[in-house]
Structure formats: structure tokens, C-alpha cells
Amino acid sequence: MRIHSLARSAALLMAVSGIPLVGQQNTGYLKTNVDPGRAGVFIDGKFVGPAANFRVGRKYAVSAGEHEVRLVEPRYEEIVTKVTVQPGKTTHLKETMKALPPAKPPFGRLRTISSDKFAAVYVNGKFMGHADEFSNSSQGLLLNPGEYAVKVVPVAGGDGIEEKVKIEADKIATIRLPK
Numbered sequence: 001m002r003i004h005s006l007a008r009s010a011a012l013l014m015a016v017s018g019i020p021l022v023g024q025q026n027t028g029y030l031k032t033n034v035d036p037g038r039a040g041v042f043i044d045g046k047f048v049g050p051a052a053n054f055r056v057g058r059k060y061a062v063s064a065g066e067h068e069v070r071l072v073e074p075r076y077e078e079i080v081t082k083v084t085v086q087p088g089k090t091t092h093l094k095e096t097m098k099a100l101p102p103a104k105p106p107f108g109r110l111r112t113i114s115s116d117k118f119a120a121v122y123v124n125g126k127f128m129g130h131a132d133e134f135s136n137s138s139q140g141l142l143l144n145p146g147e148y149a150v151k152v153v154p155v156a157g158g159d160g161i162e163e164k165v166k167i168e169a170d171k172i173a174t175i176r177l178p179k
Helices: 002-024
Strands: 027-035 040-043 046-050 059-063 065-072 079-085 090-096 108-113 120-123 126-130 141-143 146-153 161-167 172-176
Touching (some): 027 040, 027 065, 027 079, 040 059, 046 126, 059 065, 079 090, 108 146, 120 141
Parallel strands (some): 027 090, 108 172
Antiparallel strands (some): 027 059, 040 046, 040 065, 065 079, 120 126, 146 161
């Protein structure tokens, strides 16, 4: 009786463990090697996160097939490219972005507080980075004085928050994304 139970358990385990493989048949991976690593990665128009975390390229699960990848970092020229992802395989994307001329002072600072460190931060509709880049006392997004529409969107999706923010020279404005 015990041997029969073990055999049934083993058969059930093999059947259950095969379930994720069925879902993975149409999934591959995109591994990024982008300079600068803080560039935002958009796959088919959806922000998926930064190109690197602590200088290590990120690996994203992607459906098999052709995809448009957009790399965005506000201090660099945007890169848009096509990649073809094979099921069960890793496609490597290596890019070096070209720097734009630096902005001119004066600056104020925008700080973001979010439990989702990879939440996308948009200023006047333009992607500026992820929340963790602007989250502590030694960080912040430098902006020229003025009024801005700032939107913070969790990487998992959802509405996020959008606020009008006034940036003043040598001062800090903070946006908090509710938990």
C-alpha cells in the first residue's frame, strides 16, 4: 500500500511540475547590458524596470517573438531597437547610449518615496527614471525651477499617482506613492 502511494505521489509530482513548462514554452528572456545601467527598459511600450541593478544587467521574462525595446535615460539619446526572443532562450541586448549636453542651473530637487523601488517616474509625460533613484537624502531628480506634472507608476501596473509639483531653486519637493 505504501509503495502504491509513493508511486502515485511521484506521478502527481511529475504531472504538476510539468505545468509551468507548458507556460514557459512561449517564454524566453531578455538580458540587458546597457551603459548607463540606470536607463529605463520599455518592451513593446511597457516599462519593465531599469537596465541594471547595482551595475548588474537585469534579465526579463518576455513572450517569444519579435519585440520593440526602447531604452530611455533623460541625459542620453533614446535607443529603439527590435529583438527576437526564442522560447526558452536568452536574448542579449548590449547598447551604449550617447550623452546629451548637460542641463543648465539653477536646480531644485524632486524626491520620490515609494515601496516599489522600480516604479517609473514621469515628468511632463517623459520618463525620468525609477523611484529608487530619487528616494533618499543624497538623491533626487534635479529640475529647473517651474511647475511640473509628475506621475509615479508601479512597475506591476496600476494607476499610480499624478501630482502637480512646484520646483524651486535649491529646495526639495517630495512625492509619496501610497502603499
